[in-house]
Amino acid sequence: MDEPVIMTNPARCRDCYLCVRNCGIKAIRVENHQAHVVPELCILCGTCVRVCPQGAKSIQSARQDIEQARDKGLRIVASVAPSAPAFFAMNSFDDMEKALLDLGCFAAEETAIGAEIVGLAHREYVESHRELWPVITSSCPVIVNLVEQYHPDLIPHLAPIVSPMVAHGRLLKKKYGEDAYVVFVGPCIAKKAEMHEDSLSGVIDAVVTFRGLLELFLSNSVHFPPGESHPTDAPPEKARLFPIEGGLIGTAKMNTDILDGHMIVASGLRVCNDILEDIRAGTLKASIVELLACKGGCVNGPAMADVHGSSHLARQKIIEFNAGRQKDLHIAREDWPDLGRTYRDRKVYVPEFTDEQIQEVLRRVNKYTREDELNCGACGYATCREKARATLRGMAEMTMCIPYMRSSSESLRKVVMDLVPNAIVIFDNDLVIHDMSPSAETLFGCRLEDVAGKPLSSVMSVLLDDFISVRDTKQPIYGKAGSIREGVVTKYTVVPVEGQGLMVAVLRDVTEREKEKEKFSAIREETLQRTREVVSKQMRVAHEIAHLLGETTAESKTIFSHLAKLLEEEGNK
DSSP states (O other): OOSSSEEEEETTTOOOHHHHHHHHOEEEEEETTTEEEOHHHHHHHHOOHOOTTOOOOOEOOOOOHHHHHHHHOOOEEEETTTGGGSSOOOHHHHHHHHHHHHHEEEEEEEHHHHOOOOHHHHHHHHHHOGGGEEEEOOHHHHHHHHHHOOOGGGGGOOOOOOHHHHHHHHHHHHOOOOTTTTEEESOSSSHHHTTTTTTTTTTEEEEEHHHHHHHHHHHHOOOOOOOOOOOOOOOGGGGGGTTTTTTTHHHHTTOOOOOTTTTEEEEEEEHHHHHHHHHHHTTOOSEEEEEESSBBBGOOOOOGGGGOOHHHHHHHHHHHTTTOOOOOOOOGGGGGOBOOOOOOOOOOOOOOOHHHHHHHHHHHHHHOOOOGGGOOOOTTTSSSSHHHHHHHHTTTOGGGOOHHHHHHHHHHHHHHHHHHHHEEEETTTTTEEEEOOHHHHHHHHHHHHHHHSSSSSGOSSSSSSHHHHHHHHHOOEEEEEEEEETTEEEEEEEEEETTTTTTEEEEEHHHHHHHHHHHHHHHHHHHHHHHHHHHHHHHHHHHHHHHHHTOOOOHHHHHHHHHHHHHHHHHOO
């Protein structure tokens, strides 16, 4: 599998670290302010996809592969997970089957067929392997990934039984031929990696999520639901309840009494992780432990995120759907396919770091004492030391520390505000003052503490139209001259702060310069006037002399006119 299951769109990743905070195993690497999933660390729970507010995390698509298989004329056989009624408005499986046939599938069946035999296989295994109690169910690929990568010493407790997807896939290959193109449709993105596992490969040809299938329906003009359905009269099967908590144990027809301590059902990664630790410690006394990574079961899988309502509502939909009359799923024992699988140790080794190395990272973010370690968790890590270790591993960046960045920002603000001679005023789109530099306090003759939170008009009554124009047009003003009050002239620049609802004005007092400029203009005008008088007088004298001498005045007039022009041009410079 060349393409990763979960990808990041850099244009949408916005430095929020929400995926880091919610990733239970910290499989997110932040590099150049972008959060990327590290495939070798990820267990494909899909939490990062679920929580990303900007939709920066996307799931590998099987749409092109499925359409190509159809265009090649391959016999596409769909295996639809029993959680489908929680996503699609189905009256019966007949609705889904017809829509898939309209899409170009050769056949469509319920994955619950595989779930039934997998549940029964678990019961047989538990009864015959008491020495391996507690047995951990193996139907959730995320749990399998969690054990293989982070608890490989517990692999002997994993039931060596394939998931319902693989069991059904093997049934479909047997029924429709090895050349059948089997597509699994479900709510789990971990299935996209499970299909490539060494002991499972070659059974499932493509995995598409419910959302992906809906997109296929829409792009191919397939209407869902296709119309009125006519469900069969056969009784319901417990296998269709497989995607909810306790579904496997119920399908296996084991005792589902919650007071029976020999059978444990748990969902949610944190709880599952705690149970695995209890198994390692040898303190958990149970025969079978059904672990589901998604809270509430597969009905709350990552590909169910677009479904309106809670996981409890999804559970209710599954139960109500299967309370109706559905097709019988029973498969005779002699018709079972091979349900065996193997596991491999994929332990994630985390390097150890010395206390001095950790201290050095902490010092770089101004944490010199234990009191400086706030352990606020804003970066996504529980403690400052965990974040320091992540930094040393190349998983985190210094800038992820919010208190450090705030402190640095405030320090920079103080340097800029205190040292820059120009007046700086920060105000919001309502022209309410937020901050100003000491130079601005001097220019306006006020103190920040007295005007903070007050309208800008409280310190100046002019220039406001320009500031409003910047707010409305988002177009800055650079180096424009204007008076803030009588006798005070400034050159000012006003720029909007994108995404903050703020504007910054930088004003420079040019009053003395303007006075000097006016003084110079007066002197220039006086000089030009006197020059014109001298030229005029000289012209009269030259005319009289020329008259007495009988010479023309043309040449003298040209010379003096040129002189007057040069003097005027010099004055304008």
